[in-house]
Amino acid sequence: MAGIAYYFSTLSPYSYLAGLELEAIADRHGADIAYKPIDIVALFGRTGGTPPKDRHPSRQAYRAQDLVRRAHAVDLPFNLQPAHWPTNAAPSSYAIIAAIGAGGGDVGKLCHSILRACWAEEKDIADDAVIRDCLSGAGFEPSLADSGLLVGAETYAANLEEAVERGVFGAPFYITPDDQRFWGQDRLSDLDAHLGRGGA
Numbered sequence: 001m002a003g004i005a006y007y008f009s010t011l012s013p014y015s016y017l018a019g020l021e022l023e024a025i026a027d028r029h030g031a032d033i034a035y036k037p038i039d040i041v042a043l044f045g046r047t048g049g050t051p052p053k054d055r056h057p058s059r060q061a062y063r064a065q066d067l068v069r070r071a072h073a074v075d076l077p078f079n080l081q082p083a084h085w086p087t088n089a090a091p092s093s094y095a096i097i098a099a100i101g102a103g104g105g106d107v108g109k110l111c112h113s114i115l116r117a118c119w120a121e122e123k124d125i126a127d128d129a130v131i132r133d134c135l136s137g138a139g140f141e142p143s144l145a146d147s148g149l150l151v152g153a154e155t156y157a158a159n160l161e162e163a164v165e166r167g168v169f170g171a172p173f174y175i176t177p178d179d180q181r182f183w184g185q186d187r188l189s190d191l192d193a194h195l196g197r198g199g200a
Contacts, residue, residue: 003032004191007163007173008111009040010092010125011085015172016115017070017078018185022174023108025188029195035100035107036159037093040171043160047169070186077120084124091145092125094152095135098144101151105139113137 004026008015026033044051052063064080071078092114099110113134117123123130132142166175174182174191178199182191 003034003177005034005036005166005175007036007038007159007168007171007175009038009043009089009171010096010111010114011087011089011118012040012115012171013067013078013119014070014185016112016119017067017074017076018172018188019074019076020108020112021074021185021188022172022191025192025195028192031195033108035096035111036163037089037096037111037156038159038163038168038171039089039093039156043163043168043170046160046164049169074185077116079119079122082118083122084126085118087118087124088126090126090153090156091128092131092134093156094149095131095145097152097155098148099135099138099140101148102140102144104141105135107138110134110138110140 004022006022022033025031041051043049052060055063067078067080096107096111096114099105100107114125114131117130117134118125125131128145131145135144136142163173167181168175170183172183172185174187176191176194176199180194180199182188182194
């Protein structure tokens with residue numbers, strides 16, 4: 001089966017709460033995953049969205065309740081107000097892009113470990129040492145944190161443009177080859193069902 005395009009931000013709590021369920025779904029259906037880290041703040045600006053800090057207080061309050069509920073539902077440790085958020089998402093995103101290019105490790109595990117570092121471990125994912133630890137833990141060379149920065153920057157920007165063109169407006173966002181779009185980790189069961197019906 002062809003690949004699932006996965007648009008996500010290393011700053012997104014909902015991307016973290018997706019855990020490794022996408023990987024399990026892809027494995028179940030023999031699908032590949034194209035990991036595409038994006039600048040979520042820039043995406044909001046391009047698609048009519050509003051960063052969390054600028055949302056109406058009622059929306060902020062609901063988001064806070066919903067995140068805690070979702071964390072309980074998927075049994076993942078979660079800090080609603082992490083010490084290092086927001087931070088610069090570019091270094092961790094560039095490292096993921098470099099890891100994809102290098103191969104040899106587990107990209108899904110790398111993405112989740114970076115998200116977990118932010119949302120459960122009180123670590124700054126813009127810190128080189130944190131990124132190196134995540135790379136190593138997922139089977140990649142830690143030195144990838146310092147390599148391919150130009151390619152990383154170009155790919156990161158290209159991912160954003162592609163996301164806008166394909167109708168992405170939030171994270172996590174999943175698109176199948178037949179252009180079925182699924183927004184949010186709470187739509188992973190719908191993605192699973194679609195692939196189970198022969199969607200591709």
